[in-house]
Amino acid sequence: MSLEAIRYRRGSLQILNQLLLPQQSLYEEIGSVEDGWRAIRAMKVRGAPAIAIVGCLSLAVELHTKGNAEQTVGSLEKFVGDSLRYLESARPTAVNMARAAQELGHFVRQEAKREGSTAESLRESVISWAEAMLDKDLKDNRSIGEHGACHLLQHIGKDKVTVITHCNTGSLATAGYGTALGVIRSLHAMGHLEKVYCTETRPYNQGARLTAYELKYEEIPACLITDSMVAALMKQLIGAAVIVGADRVVANGDTANKIGTYQLAIAAKYHGIPFYVAAPSTSCDLTLEHGGKIVIEERPSEEVTHINGVRVAAPGIDVWNPAFDVTPHELITGGIITEFGVFAPAELKAGLTQAAKKV
Numbered sequence: 317m318s319l320e321a322i323r324y325r326r327g328s329l330q331i332l333n334q335l336l337l338p339q340q341s342l343y344e345e346i347g348s349v350e351d352g353w354r355a356i357r358a359m360k361v362r363g364a365p366a367i368a369i370v371g372c373l374s375l376a377v378e379l380h381t382k383g384n385a386e387q388t389v390g391s392l393e394k395f396v397g398d399s400l401r402y403l404e405s406a407r408p409t410a411v412n413m414a415r416a417a418q419e420l421g422h423f424v425r426q427e428a429k430r431e432g433s434t435a436e437s438l439r440e441s442v443i444s445w446a447e448a449m450l451d452k453d454l455k456d457n458r459s460i461g462e463h464g465a466c467h468l469l470q471h472i473g474k475d476k477v478t479v480i481t482h483c484n485t486g487s488l489a490t491a492g493y494g495t496a497l498g499v500i501r502s503l504h505a506m507g508h509l510e511k512v513y514c515t516e517t518r519p520y521n522q523g524a525r526l527t528a529y530e531l532k533y534e535e536i537p538a539c540l541i542t543d544s545m546v547a548a549l550m551k552q553l554i555g556a557a558v559i560v561g562a563d564r565v566v567a568n569g570d571t572a573n574k575i576g577t578y579q580l581a582i583a584a585k586y587h588g589i590p591f592y593v594a595a596p597s598t599s600c601d602l603t604l605e606h607g608g609k610i611v612i613e614e615r616p617s618e619e620v621t622h623i624n625g626v627r628v629a630a631p632g633i634d635v636w637n638p639a640f641d642v643t644p645h646e647l648i649t650g651g652i653i654t655e656f657g658v659f660a661p662a663e664l665k666a667g668l669t670q671a672a673k674k675v
């Protein structure tokens with residue numbers, strides 16, 4: 317069984333504090349929307365899908381444990397709407413929390429208008445909606461794993477595939493199994509994975525601290541490299557592919573992902589290595605026509621100048637610390653792997669629109 321970033325039962329939400337991994341494996345209670353916002357902002361929990369799931373479940377837990385008899389349908393509807401907008405503000409780039417806020421907000425407005433709706437029935441509906449996100453994300457990730465593994469085997473032309481991946485897109489970024497790491501898990505389970513090279517992913521070190529941890533935990537053949545080693549590695553690889561996750565894939569296929577993804581894509585293009593993005597449709601935002609519209613989160617300079625609280629940079633030096641960059645769709649040469657299948661960037665919008673009609 318893979319690691320659990322999120323532990324939930326009705327009335328209780330715990331998150332694995334990822335700032336402490338791999339040295340310490342400690343779960344923390346999330347008892348309210350405020351707790352959820354703080355944990356997401358501090359990156360105790362991170363990863364586009366996990367952010368949305370923890371955000372919505374923090375609301376579910378607060379509704380279950382602090383809901384009161386004085387609440388009316390109107391006051392509850394307002395509380396849910398205000399809470400969702402607040403949770404969206406924790407981190408702006410990943411679209412999943414914003415999508416969940418929009419969809420859950422629409423659901424609540426519809427439920428509130430329903431004949432016979434009560435505060436209790438509305439509270440129950442919101443909690444169930446949030447709880448359903450866990451199973452859906454896990455199901456989506458297994459489908460992404462299957463579609464991605466099959467596509468790679470058909471197109472890489474080798475019985476065993478070597479994969480380069482960036483950041484963390486596994487069970488620690490989702491409800492389980494992972495997106496890009498889900499494809500890696502599927503290739504490994506099918507006996508078609510040669511090796512995974514995971515980048516350390518400065519400055520938060522999701523690769524060295526989280527992806528390496530997941531891969532070693534499951535004894536998946538892996539090798540850790542620094543971000544600066546990627547091009548030199550690519551020069552010597554045969555039968556390789558790059559698979560990364562996404563925080564926001566927009567209508568033309570441009571993709572916001574962890575800082576460093578863009579240069580990985582440039583190096584892959586130069587070396588003729590197919591570059592894939594693995595993302596559920598919940599990480600796609602078809603309302604934005606291109607990547608120039610994506611807001612890129614900038615984080616505290618201490619994340620660059622310090623590691624585990626120890627200063628590694630000269631005092632007083634200026635720092636630029638964007639958490640993400642945008643990879644243009646032209647560099648996503650392998651395709652975009654979703655739970656509905658693998659799409660070329662130009663096919664994504666039509667493919668997801670068509671798939672959504674069948675759901």
Ligand SMILES: CSC[C@H]1O[C@H](OP(=O)(O)O)[C@H](O)[C@@H]1O
Pocket residue numbers: 362363364365482483484485486489490495496522560561562563573574575639
């Ligand atoms: C399946 S997670 C997608 C995405 O989220 C990560 O960012 P962060 O660790 O800052 O939340 C990274 O960009 C992953 O690729």
